[in-house]
Amino acid sequence: DTGVSQNPRHKITKRGQNVTFRCDPISEHNRLYWYRQTLGQGPEFLTYFQNEAQLEKSRLLSDRFSAERPKGSFSTLEIQRTEQGDSAMYLCASSSPLGTSGHNEQFFGPGTRLTVL
């Protein structure tokens, strides 16, 4: 399968613990996006990378959240001192460089479901 993969698929943690999620984009996709989806809501943008550069961060991304994409391939999203409000599905997406069509689809991974007890 050559789609976007995310690990782990599920994570249960206690409040105050740190958690780290990994996203492996589709090969050669230079853009990588993180979104968060809570129950009954649509996905909300968190941040995105072009290669290894983090180009934009949402105000939703508090200082407890940090994302990296050190080699421009996989990315990690770390949440420090987790709170119950962090419980959500964390989605990763990737897209290839813009081509002549002028639009490149973001392909989404299956997500990591975080439950903070």
Added chain:
Amino acid sequence: GEDVEQSLFLSVREGDSSVINCTYTDSSSTYLYWYKQEPGAGLQLLTYIFSNMDMKQDQRLTVLLNKKDKHLSLRIADTQTGDSAIYFCAESIRADDKIIFGKGTRLHILP
């Protein structure tokens, strides 16, 4: 600001047409999207329309865009049980930009 609104639920009889409506606020939106999310599955892009278009048709799907009223609709012809899912209206300003999603419309198919 950026906001996308859509009704939360829609029930349709199998074989009928489904019409899901959406409004958005950002007049800078260039791309308008419809995504489908099924339980346990990832988000799937169904179709998108560029802001200078009024309509786009793809097999059973028809997208209508009224840019003046900032209104987008998705029509699914001959709705099947496999169409049961949550449908998200979404928009972005640039082709490779972040996507702003609505809360989703849950489509329920009646036998």
